[in-house]
Amino acid sequence: MQQPRVWVRLKQFLSTGNLAWQTARPDQITELPDESLDVRLVLVGDRQWLADFETNEPDLYDGLSAYAEYEQDIELNASNITPYFSWLKGIVTTLTALSVSDSALVRLLQAGARESEDQLRMPLCPIWYHQLLAESLMTVDEVLDGNAIDAAITRRYQRAAYLPERAIEDIHKGQVFIDTRGEHIGQINGLTVIEVPGHPLSYGEPARISCVVHSGDGDIADVERKAELAGNIHAKGMMIMQAFVSVALNLDDPLPYSASIVFEQSYSEVDGDSASLAELCAFVSALSQQPINQAIAITGAVDQFGRVQAVGGINEKIEGYYQVCAHRGLTGQQGVVLPKTNLSSLCLRNDVVEAIKAGQFHIWAVDDVEQALPLVTGLPFSGEEDETLLRKISNRINHFHTDEKQSCNSLFKRIKNWFGQY
Template identity: 45%
Template sequence: MNTDTFLKMTKLPWQQLMPETETFEQYLRKSPEPITSLVDLQPRYTNALSLFLHANSPFDILLTHCDESYTSFQLVESLVKELSKEISLPPVTFKGDYVSQGNVYRFDKTIDGLFNATENLVFDTWIEMNSLFGTVYQHNGIVHLQPGRIHQVNGGILMLSANAILSQPLMWFRLLKIIETGQYEWLSNDDNRSLPVCIHPMPMKIKLIIVGDRDNLAELEEMVPDLHQISIYGEIEHSLTLIDETTFVQWQSYLVDIAYKFSGMTIADDAWPVLIRHAARYNEDKLNLPLSPLFWQGYFKEVSLFSDDNICNQIALDTRAEAKLYRESYLLERIYDEFELDQILIDTENHVVGQINGLAVLSYPGHPRAIGEPSRITCIVHLGDGEVNDIERKVELAGNIHAKGLLIMQAFLLSELNLNQQFPLSASIVFEQSYSEVDGDSASLAELCALISAISEVPINQQLAITGSVDQFGNVQPIGGVNEKIEGFFTVCERRGLTGSQGVIIPASNQRHLSLNDEVINAVKEGQFHIWTVEHASEAIELLTSVKYREESSEIDLITLMQKRILQSIDTVDETPWYKRLLRLS
């Protein structure tokens, strides 16, 4: 089979490199109405919230998995208010004040005063203990009781961030005691002094919503091991699975509402295809559209700077994307300059044995953009004891997941070779010019192909780059950052001049994650760059070498070539006992 025949296998057309919008074409030509209910977008959380708000609910704590931004708090607040109306939740009516009788302060709930509840729901992304629980202080010999936020919402719902609670552990335990006992007790602000007067407890009934990410919620559970037995759990979904036209229209209506609420903009019909591409790129998934209010708030606020008459159209979106790339491109350009000036060596034209172009995504501290770039992976094979040395691992520049991927790759190859004796070769694999820690298993497919090339002595086409992980059966598994990886290799090739034969091999299961930039799509459309998908390691190595992986009727397949090399290595091993070899040398 010739090279051209191999390269036609599993090649993706340019239409599959971005989200498909033809199915929803009729909905892209008309502007939907703003969303009237958020309940349908958050069905699971709405279920948890309904149980939490029920009049006979046994749960007074709702753990909410969500980012702790102000925008997310506003979203939860909107859901609470919407459900409160549906179930006719009565407003808070708690009232009362303290009456002094000498040095004793008693609470009288029959009078109006400072401790009347005024809010059904209050939230704070951050709050100090004094602001939450109130304070006792003296001024000119007179004792004053200053109510806190918790008193404003007595009988209602208090919403706090997990981070604020974790930073002040005493706050957490004091809240739990109030919820458990139904009473609020005054404490001195100074641990070394008691209260200046005797202040009786006051009745208090609150429901607590804690908003936090999984790590923070886990830390709360460590402090209170039975937390999930005394609370109910719910999570805000930050993506909407695109099932049918109904879910797509829901997503459109949500964006119309967000755009107008946070930036005063209306969305033009020609903006929707661009919004879908940006959404798929942000979520790294064509079939899951992002709902993150924090992302869309910032997105539309930025777009408003480039729009005329508060209209979000294609021109405004493209201008915003170009301006954002320009602002953030300094580091990218310096990195790609290193490749162009041969300070980082990457071959994009020749055929080399035991060398392959892997792909990596790098995140630099303080930089907002993940950067994809190729990595030269080399493999050397020699007589030995069958060990495959991971140089990165030996010098402690590789993590455990990378080591696991390498061991899985070795296991697959030894199983394929089906040897009846120990593997007689040793190999060393390294990421050339890599000076920081490498982790993850997304290079295990590239390392496997480099090892097969080194053993079989069949060169790899350096015009191709590859990414993907493998299991012990050789199946190719999906990886992250596929868009950045493809664009990184494309940029290096484009700067050197496209040959028309360059491209990237990716796992077939990553096809749904593709949302590439216009430069890559146009190059693929013109036949100057290519993207292939593979499901098994054998397909990948065939594309890279243009040699069949296994073919029963041929002696020029990779498995046969590797087995011959191994047999030759066994034959060259001197099995003469060591003492006879010493006599021969003397």
């Protein structure tokens, strides 16, 4: 399409099935063939390229072409596991004549599950396999085993680890404040994934989310949005969170408090709704004056009914928080609250897995807000118990209304006394 003269002839051939032959030398008489040709043209590209093709050549796109998609990964099951391993064996055979151990296949499957963010799906890109296997073979003499693949993955991380290591180092030095012990009101450790353009590695980094509550008309201010440091999806998550809180409180009058929620020490744009559960917990904590356990970090999106929904980058988020906790010393109380629907995406580093097995670090999977809030606050959100978060919020609201009436009465008496002097 970048060469109009050639493209015009190709379109004519595709439409008629006959190629309009031309002589190489116009001044020389040449006998031209007249047979028809049977040719199929396969165009490969992403959807944006195909959208351009549809716009520029609607006749070919709609009239003569057949659209098809191919997946970038495959869900392994009993019917395709054998052909998948045969295909994988073919890739290995093109690279080496060495034997491949079972541990290498297991480690390769783990790496593939992490790449596709699904324990049952493996990538289908041959380039990905070629790169990982070729690097693994650099230090192998006899048998390709799991240790060789582990070493290749470690070297790959070390080459691209400058940014994540500097980010975690800022937390270790105290330049970025992340508390992993004790309790605080209106403060919680959220989990984020950082993606830098041009950088091949996305990495997890904990973020302190805080909320303060003050007298107002019920508005929940999203500081990131007002400062134009948040995207539309983040704003959507905030509004959904506000809707759930409004329904859960079930107030006849507007909430007599206003709140302000912010990502502390965040100086770049925040987007996505994966922090909406953490923001909800911080808001409920500030409103009820119930402290949050700082040893627990949390991630997840919420809907208007309080259900916790899956988020992306779950492995990087957990590992980022684990790295901070491990540097300060694991206490056996630290861990991450995540959506239960994300369990199938877990494929963590070996050191994190070993810490979880030893009970030094924990994973809590939840379905809804009712399960998440007791883990971080120690109190149920609602129910028949004597002390719940909703009951503490209700008591505080009633106390505020009482103080407001007393303040109004006191002001009225002062005005009345002032007029009485004259």
